[in-house]
Amino acid sequence: MRISDKTNPVEYRAIEDRYDEMIYRRCGKSGILLPTISLGLWHNFGYLDNLEKSRRILRTAFDEGITHFDLANNYGPPYGSAEENFGLLMKRDFSVYRDELIISSKAGYDMWPGPYGNLGSRKYLIASCDQSLKRMGLDYVDIFYHHRPDPDTPLEETMSALDHLVRQGKALYVGISNYPADLAERAINILKDLGTPCLIHQAKYSMFERWVEEDLLTILEEYGVGCIAFSPLAQGMLTDRYINGIPADSRAGKEMTYLERGQVEAQLPKIKQLNELALARGQKLSQMALSWLLKDDRITSVLIGASSTKQLKENLEALDKLEFDEDEIRKIDEVLNQF
Ligand code: NDP
Numbered sequence: 001m002r003i004s005d006k007t008n009p010v011e012y013r014a015i016e017d018r019y020d021e022m023i024y025r026r027c028g029k030s031g032i033l034l035p036t037i038s039l040g041l042w043h044n045f046g047y048l049d050n051l052e053k054s055r056r057i058l059r060t061a062f063d064e065g066i067t068h069f070d071l072a073n074n075y076g077p078p079y080g081s082a083e084e085n086f087g088l089l090m091k092r093d094f095s096v097y098r099d100e101l102i103i104s105s106k107a108g109y110d111m112w113p114g115p116y117g118n119l120g121s122r123k124y125l126i127a128s129c130d131q132s133l134k135r136m137g138l139d140y141v142d143i144f145y146h147h148r149p150d151p152d153t154p155l156e157e158t159m160s161a162l163d164h165l166v167r168q169g170k171a172l173y174v175g176i177s178n179y180p181a182d183l184a185e186r187a188i189n190i191l192k193d194l195g196t197p198c199l200i201h202q203a204k205y206s207m208f209e210r211w212v213e214e215d216l217l218t219i220l221e222e223y224g225v226g227c228i229a230f231s232p233l234a235q236g237m238l239t240d241r242y243i244n245g246i247p248a249d250s251r252a253g254k255e256m257t258y259l260e261r262g263q264v265e266a267q268l269p270k271i272k273q274l275n276e277l278a279l280a281r282g283q284k285l286s287q288m289a290l291s292w293l294l295k296d297d298r299i300t301s302v303l304i305g306a307s308s309t310k311q312l313k314e315n316l317e318a319l320d321k322l323e324f325d326e327d328e329i330r331k332i333d334e335v336l337n338q339f
Contacts, residue, residue, distance in 0.1 A: 025301065038302070064313075073111045091137055107144075156190055240285055
């Protein structure tokens with residue numbers, strides 16, 4: 001696949017043939033096509049990160065046909081800083097490309113103190129969307145998600161807040177994230193009755209996290225809702241990052257992340273075997289992990305993170321080989337099913 005290296009630090013012009021290599025898939029039964037690889041800004045885009053590096057990652061992504069950037073109110077750290085940095089880069093580099101981008105944000109986790117800055121009330125969702133738009137300097141987001149279920153707020157209230165944001169023109173589409181299958185089905189039906197179809201479900205899905213295969217994917221297909229798989233590399237475990245130990249600059253090697261050393265150590269035997277299987281089919285483990293998800297066309301997109309343009313480019317090459325033969329699938333399952 002063609003890989004660009006455009007690094008002009010001052011003026012950015014996206015390369016002209018940026019749409020030539022990326023594969024786009026329809027999101028459920030909607031009018032929206034998403035790139036099969038999308039970029040998330042959970043890590044590597046906050047105030048603690050190097051803004052020029054973040055900028056290079058975003059530019060490279062767009063130059064390679066990645067038209068979808070995913071954010072949330074609390075991405076950083078500190079909370080809000082990924083959206084602020086993205087807003088800055090949006091203004092500097094991407095404002096002329098706004099109509100070529102699908103930008104998403106979310107609310108659902110703790111964001112500000114007191115009873116109105118968390119979970120799923122109408123009060124929280126509408127205020128949070130307004131804050132996100134201000135931080136990013138946008139008039140609207142393309143997708144606004146409820147980030148996780150709230151057991152105490154009526155689902156009708158949360159979904160009507162999403163519907164309201166669309167009617168206000170602050171979001172073009174809405175989605176849900178981390179909803180188990182039964183609740184997702186209820187949410188989809190409520191949104192349908194309100195006249196704002198649920199575009200997409202953002203679910204944790206990787207070789208190490210297969211819960212969506214049980215019921216969720218069947219339900220989403222039935223209702224024509226797309227699925228975007230987050231943490232498809234299991235936060236980096238499904239790459240060669242940890243094969244020879246835990247580097248100090250890796251997610252597991254750093255403080256204040258959601259990937260603990262113990263998790264990596266526990267998965268290491270499987271990681272090493274999967275790495276061998278990947279090499280045998282001519283891929284890096286990262287590439288095999290992404291291809292493995294994309295072999296199912298119910299997966300609209302895989303939502304990766306990257307701490308460098310090198311990682312991003314490596315991951316994009318997954319698209320060169322999406323097919324698996326039965327033997328490869330069987331061997332991968334054998335490794336994944338080990339205790
Ligand atoms: P991944 O599973 O893709 O992990 C990304 C991390 O893996 C990178 O930051 C890097 O970590 C490492 N990595 C990536 N590519 C390579 C490579 N080729 N070789 C070696 N290491 C590599 O995704 P994330 O966990 O970052 O999540 C992606 C996005 O999903 C988020 O940004 C967010 O948008 C979304 N998300 C949504 C959630 C939700 O609740 N809805 C929750 C979590 C994520 P390192 O720092 O070690 O280099």
